[in-house]
Amino acid sequence: MGGADFINTLYSEFLVYDPENPEWEGRDRFFLDPGHMAPMLYSQLCFIGKYSIDDLKNLRQWGSVTPGHPERDVKRGIENTSGPLGQGHVFAVGAAIAAKFLKARLGDVMKQTIYAYISDGGIQEEISQGAGRIAGNLGLDNLIMFYDANDIQLSTRTDVVTCEDTAKKYESWSWFVQEIDGNDVNQIREALKKAQAETSRPSLIIGHCVMGKGARKADGSSYECNCATHGAPLGGDNFVETMKNLGADPENPFVIFPEVEEMYAKRREELKKIVAERYAEKAEWAKGHPEQAKQLEEWFSGKAPKIDWSKVEQKAGQATRAASATVLGALAEQVPNMIVASADLSNSDKTDGFLKKTHDIVRGDFSGAFFQAGVAELTMACCCIGMALHGGVIAACGTFFVFSDYMKPAVRMAALMELPVKFIWTHDAFRVGEDGPTHEPVEQEAQIRLMEKLKNHSGKNSMLVLRPADVEETTVCWRMAMENVETPTGLIFSRQNVDMLPEGNDYAQAEKGAYVVAGSDDDFDVILLASGSEVSTLDAGAKLLREDGVKVRLVSVPSEGLFRSQPVEYQQSVLPCGKKKFGLTAGLPVTLEGLVGNDGAIWGLESFGFSAPYKVLDEKLGYTAQNVYNQVKAFLK
Numbered sequence: 001m002g003g004a005d006f007i008n009t010l011y012s013e014f015l016v017y018d019p020e021n022p023e024w025e026g027r028d029r030f031f032l033d034p035g036h037m038a039p040m041l042y043s044q045l046c047f048i049g050k051y052s053i054d055d056l057k058n059l060r061q062w063g064s065v066t067p068g069h070p071e072r073d074v075k076r077g078i079e080n081t082s083g084p085l086g087q088g089h090v091f092a093v094g095a096a097i098a099a100k101f102l103k104a105r106l107g108d109v110m111k112q113t114i115y116a117y118i119s120d121g122g123i124q125e126e127i128s129q130g131a132g133r134i135a136g137n138l139g140l141d142n143l144i145m146f147y148d149a150n151d152i153q154l155s156t157r158t159d160v161v162t163c164e165d166t167a168k169k170y171e172s173w174s175w176f177v178q179e180i181d182g183n184d185v186n187q188i189r190e191a192l193k194k195a196q197a198e199t200s201r202p203s204l205i206i207g208h209c210v211m212g213k214g215a216r217k218a219d220g221s222s223y224e225c226n227c228a229t230h231g232a233p234l235g236g237d238n239f240v241e242t243m244k245n246l247g248a249d250p251e252n253p254f255v256i257f258p259e260v261e262e263m264y265a266k267r268r269e270e271l272k273k274i275v276a277e278r279y280a281e282k283a284e285w286a287k288g289h290p291e292q293a294k295q296l297e298e299w300f301s302g303k304a305p306k307i308d309w310s311k312v313e314q315k316a317g318q319a320t321r322a323a324s325a326t327v328l329g330a331l332a333e334q335v336p337n338m339i340v341a342s343a344d345l346s347n348s349d350k351t352d353g354f355l356k357k358t359h360d361i362v363r364g365d366f367s368g369a370f371f372q373a374g375v376a377e378l379t380m381a382c383c384c385i386g387m388a389l390h391g392g393v394i395a396a397c398g399t400f401f402v403f404s405d406y407m408k409p410a411v412r413m414a415a416l417m418e419l420p421v422k423f424i425w426t427h428d429a430f431r432v433g434e435d436g437p438t439h440e441p442v443e444q445e446a447q448i449r450l451m452e453k454l455k456n457h458s459g460k461n462s463m464l465v466l467r468p469a470d471v472e473e474t475t476v477c478w479r480m481a482m483e484n485v486e487t488p489t490g491l492i493f494s495r496q497n498v499d500m501l502p503e504g505n506d507y508a509q510a511e512k513g514a515y516v517v518a519g520s521d522d523d524f525d526v527i528l529l530a531s532g533s534e535v536s537t538l539d540a541g542a543k544l545l546r547e548d549g550v551k552v553r554l555v556s557v558p559s560e561g562l563f564r565s566q567p568v569e570y571q572q573s574v575l576p577c578g579k580k581k582f583g584l585t586a587g588l589p590v591t592l593e594g595l596v597g598n599d600g601a602i603w604g605l606e607s608f609g610f611s612a613p614y615k616v617l618d619e620k621l622g623y624t625a626q627n628v629y630n631q632v633k634a635f636l637k
Contacts, residue, residue, distance in 0.1 A: 002183065002209035003037060003117065003148045007044050009188045010115060010146075012267050014196075018275045019048065019268055022075050025300045025392060026278055028112050029079045029095055033088030034119040034148075035069030041078070042066050046256070047264045050076040053254045072389070072417045080389055081417050084409055086125030087382050089145060092116035093135045094386020096143040096202070097361065097371065098393040101339060102299075104366040106292050109285050113196065114390075116145040120158050123147065123166060130379025135202040136173030139363040143202040144195045148182060150211035154230050170204045182207020216241040299337045299392040304483045307334050314471040316500050320533070321426040321493040323471035325353025327478040332357035332369065335482075339387060341371035341397040343380050349398040349426040350493075377403050381410035381423070388419040394482075398424035400432070401492055402441040404448060414488040415451055415462035421488045422481050427495040428467065428532060429586035430605060430621065431614035440609035445587040448490055452561020460486065461561045467492040468510070469535035469556045470500050476510045477558055492532065496614055499536040501556070513562030514555055514574055514595075521551035526580045526632055529555040529595060534584040534623070541628025548629070550636065553579075560595060582632050586623065601635045603627070 010030070018024040032041055039059060045051050051066065058064035065076070069083040079095075082088040096114040103110040122128055135143055147166070151158045167177045176198045180187040188207065195203035211230065215223035218237030223229055234242055243250040286293035298305075312330045314323050331338055332354045339361070340354040351370075359368035373380035377399050384395035404411070404425055414421045425448075430440040451463035464484050466477040474493070481489040501507075502519035509515030517535070526545075528538040535556045542552040555574060557563060563571065575581065581600035583592035589604030596602055603622060610617060618624055622631075 001040075001213045001215065002150050002211045003040055003146075003207075004043075004213070005183045005185055005209075006146050006148070006188050006207055007040060007117070008047075009185055010192070011044055011048060012263055013189065014192050015115065016112070016274055016278075017077075017271065019271055022050075022077060024275070025296065026109060026112055026282065029092070029114050029390065030077075031080050031088050031092035031095065031114070031116045031386075031389075032070060032078075032082045033117060033122040034085060035082035035088065037117075037119070038066070038068060038070050041070055045077045047260060048077065048268070053256075057254060080386075081413060084413070085119070085121040086127040086131075087385075087410065087413060089116040089118045089122055090127055090131040090379055090382035091386035091389055092143060092145065093131045093140065094383035094388075094395075095390035096135065096140040096386075097138065097366075097383060098339070098387040098390035098395075099142055100138075100140065100366040101361065101369070101387075102337075102392050105336065106296055107285065107289070109282050109296065112142070114140075114143050116143065117148065118145055119148050120150065120153050124162060127378055127382065130374075130376035131382075132170055132173045132175065134373065134376075134379065134383065136170070136175050137363065138361065139174070139200050140202040141198050141200055144192070145202070145204050146182075147204060147206045148209050149206050150182075150209045150225070152211040152225055152227055152230060155227060157227070167204075167206060174201055176201040176203045177206065178203070179206045179208070182209035183213060214242060214246045216245045295336070296392070302391075302485055304485050305335045305337075305394065307331070307479070307482060309475065309479055312475050314475060316471065317497055318471050319494050319497050320468050320471060320474045321350040321495060323468075323474035324424065324426070324478065324491065324493050325350035326471075327475055328353035329357050331478075331482070335394060336369075337392060338394040338396065339369050339371055339384075341373050341380050341384055341395070343373050343377045343397070343399040343403070344375045345399055346370070346372070349400065349424060351396075351398040351424060371397075373397070377406035378410055381407045381414075381421075384421050385410060385414050385417070385419055388414070388421050389417070394420070394422075396422035396424055398426065400427045400439065400441075401425035401429075401444055402427070402432075402439050404441075404444050404490075408447070411448070411451065411463070411488060411490070415454070415456060418456055418458060418462075418487055420485045423488060423490045424493070425490060426493045428492045429494070430609040430617050431494070431496045431533075431586070433610070433612045433614045433617045436611035437608035441587070442605050442607070442609055443588050445492065445585070446591045448492075449560060449591065451488075451490075452559065452564075456487065458486070461565060463488050463490060463561070464559060465490040465492070465561060466558045467532040468558050469530075469532060470498050472500070472505075472507045473510050473556065473558060476507045480511060494533045496533065498533040499540070501535065501539065510556065510558050511562075512566050512570065513559040513564070514557040516574055517554040517556050520553040521546070524551045524553040524579070526550065526582055526636060527553045527555055527575060528582050528584070528628070528632070529557055529575070529592070530584040531557045531559075532586070534586055537623055537625065538584050538628055540625035541632065544625055544629040545632055548633070550632070557595060563595075580636060582628075582635055584623070584628065601631070603631050
């Protein structure tokens with residue numbers, strides 16, 4: 001209720017969009033951070049015809065289009081799913097970066113403004129630090145954020161938990177900051193005009209609002225600025241007195257007043273003229289820039305880019321992170337709308353394979369395609385999600401796999417919104433040994449692969465997770481990632497060099513998630529299966545087993561989720577029931593339990609790891625050909 005004055009002013013006077021074409025690429029975008037303010041957004045969108053009164057009446061009910069927190073639905077005017085406080089406005093930062101990036105390539109046809117709405121909770125969430133730093137450092141003058149500063153949160157007043165000067169904080173990050181009465185329409189209007197006129201800094205409008213503005217208790221006393229109004233309905237006579245105080249009829253509360261209908265009818269006509277002018281400008285621009293016009297259409301089509309994969313030439317026996325760098329170099333040359341980011345690790349996570357073919361995005365120059373996020377994994381991930389939400393850009397970001405722990409909230413949101421962000425994770429196992437347990441991922445693969453078991457709203461695996469076995473399989477996995485335009489993709493790469501799979505291996509079979517590796521025996525006694533660098537360790541162990549008369553089938557499983565999506569007949573042809581199965585994983589044994597089953601055995605890691613050179617750890621922890629031989633022989637007895 002306290003934010004209604006701002007959002008009403010924004011939509012009735014400032015936000016530029018096409019009422020007839022909500023997916024118009026040149027539209028302004030509004031990102032809501034505090035998803036618990038869904039009723040405010042739904043009500044506002046009802047004014048512009050995106051929701052009906054009946055939709056509002058069904059708030060939070062089964063099967064309704066008005067869930068408790070807004071879920072992305074561009075056709076209805078909702079640009080982002082919001083819920084975990086802090087992420088929503090970082091999506092806006094990413095969208096603003098994408099808009100700047102596209103404008104640098106396409107010109108003024110991409111002159112949209114990105115608006116964001118944040119609350120006290122979002123300001124307190126640590127992710128806001130990363131957003132403020134990045135937006136200010138890049139000078140995102142196309143970003144305007146309204147901060148609903150009402151001093152009340154769910155369980156307490158804000159002064160109990162913070163004493164910072166928010167204005168000075170954002171000014172120190174090079175933001176243009178204005179403080180206003182957030183319920184004074186004239187002040188809101190003037191602040192928005194000044195923010196739009198700013199040409200070198202992102203804008204923060206601190207609106208000092210009255211939480212629960214107009215709310216009254218049953219006895220007629222004020223219910224404003226009360227923690228109890230934050231998370232619960234007014235209810236009963238409180239609701240009745242509030243409706244009366246606001247000039248509404250408690251017996252007929254779902255009504256749009258005639259003067260409001262008239263205001264939005266007028267705005268609709270204004271928008272028709274504005275949009276017609278913009279479309280005319282775009283048509284004229286397209287005549288003089290046919291190649292760029294074609295690019296704009298392709299980039300916003302949602303289709304996978306055309307890539308000549310024959311240009312990728314891998315060097316045998318390298319680490320898969322190095323193989324990823326080779327692919328990224330080719331992508332930098334062939335995919336002009338791709339942005340790659342790194343959390344201060346580009347020369348180690350090998351995203352510098354992309355960087356070497358472009359340059360950094362910096363304040364005043366968005367002609368580069370590499371986003372240096374600094375040490376901020378969650379912020380980086382959310383910025384990349386915002387780029388994907390904006391559209392027209394393919395976003396990828398890299399860091400060490402162990403730090404995926406910092407990114408899980410963003411990965412989940414990308415999966416929920418069905419966004420094709422590429423997450424690049426290197427240093428995939430304990431073989432980062434010298435750095436010790438803090439840097440050795442053990443449980444991370446099991447955690448991230450759960451996303452392959454979780455279905456999205458479309459009924460598909462919510463994420464594609466790929467851990468390639470060698471450099472050639474890395475190329476195939478990257479191709480799968482680039483062709484996946486429906487969900488996020490996680491790419492997990494090794495730090496250390498990895499031996500090649502047997503000669504003649506058909507790597508294209510990796511597209512099925514799991515496949516029989518070349519050189520496997522026909523009448524086999526045991527199936528050896530793994531993902532990543534453990535596949536080559538199994539292959540080395542298989543050689544010893546064959547010398548001892550044991551016949552072996554070797555299976556590479558870059559993606560269990562994808563494999564489980566194949567026909568049952570194919571799954572049975574690769575991992576037939578009744579056959580002995582031995583799995584090797586550098587992570588928790590549970591990573592392979594679903595594949596090995598009750599008739600199998602798994603050699604995995606059940607501790608946090610240890611500090612030592614990786615070859616020493618391989619020996620000490622049993623990741624050797626000899627231990628594979630020993631374990632399988634014992635298993636087959």
